[in-house]
Amino acid sequence: MDADQLRDLARRAANRTGYRQILVLGSQAVHGSLPDVELPSITTMSEEADLAVVNDLSGDTPQQIEAAFGMGSPYHQSFGVYADGIALSEVALPDGWEGRVRSEQVTSHDDPTTPSRCCSRRSTTCARRS
Amino acid sequence: MDTATLIRTARTQAGLTQSVLADRAGTSAPTISAYEHATRHPRADVLLRLLAATGVEPVLVPSTTGNARYIDLYCDALADHVRNDPTVLEPAKVKLDRMRPSDNVRVWRKLLDAGPSAVVAVLTSRDPDVRGLKADNPFARLGLIDEDIRLSLVDQARGR
Numbered sequence: 001m002d003a004d005q006l007r008d009l010a011r012r013a014a015n016r017t018g019y020r021q022i023l024v025l026g027s028q029a030v031h032g033s034l035p036d037v038e039l040p041s042i043t044t045m046s047e048e049a050d051l052a053v054v055n056d057l058s059g060d061t062p063q064q065i066e067a068a069f070g071m072g073s074p075y076h077q078s079f080g081v082y083a084d085g086i087a088l089s090e091v092a093l094p095d096g097w098e099g100r101v102r103s104e105q106v107t108s109h110d111d112p113t114t115p116s117r118c119c120s121r122r123s124t125t126c127a128r129r130s
Numbered sequence: 131m132d133t134a135t136l137i138r139t140a141r142t143q144a145g146l147t148q149s150v151l152a153d154r155a156g157t158s159a160p161t162i163s164a165y166e167h168a169t170r171h172p173r174a175d176v177l178l179r180l181l182a183a184t185g186v187e188p189v190l191v192p193s194t195t196g197n198a199r200y201i202d203l204y205c206d207a208l209a210d211h212v213r214n215d216p217t218v219l220e221p222a223k224v225k226l227d228r229m230r231p232s233d234n235v236r237v238w239r240k241l242l243d244a245g246p247s248a249v250v251a252v253l254t255s256r257d258p259d260v261r262g263l264k265a266d267n268p269f270a271r272l273g274l275i276d277e278d279i280r281l282s283l284v285d286q287a288r289g290r
Contacts, residue, residue: 027139045231063288066287067281071201072208072274076270
């Protein structure tokens with residue numbers, strides 16, 4: 001997945017869930033932490049991005065993200081990449097991560113006047129136990 | 131992302147050579163090389179030390195998240211499909227040719243050549259080390275699972 005594919009997923013996740021802040025966890029966070037660096041090809045091999053909604057009040061945004069953009073979804077079939085919906089309550093984030101996160105505005109397809117924030121930073125790189 | 135890729139990516143992100151990372155983490159460059167080529171696997175405490183030396187703060191995601199359950203359920207459904215219709219391996223090979231080259235893609239090519247039994251064994255595996263391979267399977271792009279069924283698996287994974 002390249003940076004543009006990640007931005008598209010984050011933008012669509014924001015539109016789908018109705019929330020404006022999407023946190024990128026896992027290996028794809030490298031696109032946010034080093035936006036101006038030409039990354040080695042190994043960093044773009046993964047098809048999946050871990051996306052979490054910040055301040056999710058409903059608790060069902062991971063489900064919404066997977067339904068719309070998860071493995072096997074029409075989005076995955078069309079674009080070759082997919083999103084894993086992650087609940088922030090399921091992960092252990094470093095203390096003070098909010099202050100170190102790097103954010104980027106991505107414009108909505110549906111409403112270009114209402115940008116969403118796509119947040120990521122190397123410090124949020126996710127080490128999955130699995 | 132597997133452990134080897136994680137270490138290599140974290141090191142290159144930090145702009146470190148294997149020798150510098152080895153010095154910082156109290157190990158040797160050949161050991162780092164072995165980790166990055168997956169010929170050796172670091173213990174968890176060593177992995178955390180290596181990542182800390184690159185400036186990465188790991189975020190731990192338990193393997194029992196709703197998402198992990200969804201991938202297991204979805205791959206189980208794909209395995210059923212392969213059992214019932216082994217000819218689906220042919221379009222999967224075509225899809226695989228269009229995927230970015232990677233270690234997982236190479237493994238899938240061998241699995242597809244080995245036949246449906248090998249494919250089903252991987253798709254139904256609950257081994258955490260196999261989850262990354264399952265996540266890159268070529269069948270998910272084929273639209274084999276009806277969307278209604280897929281959405282029910284999403285709900286089931288989240289306990290709804």
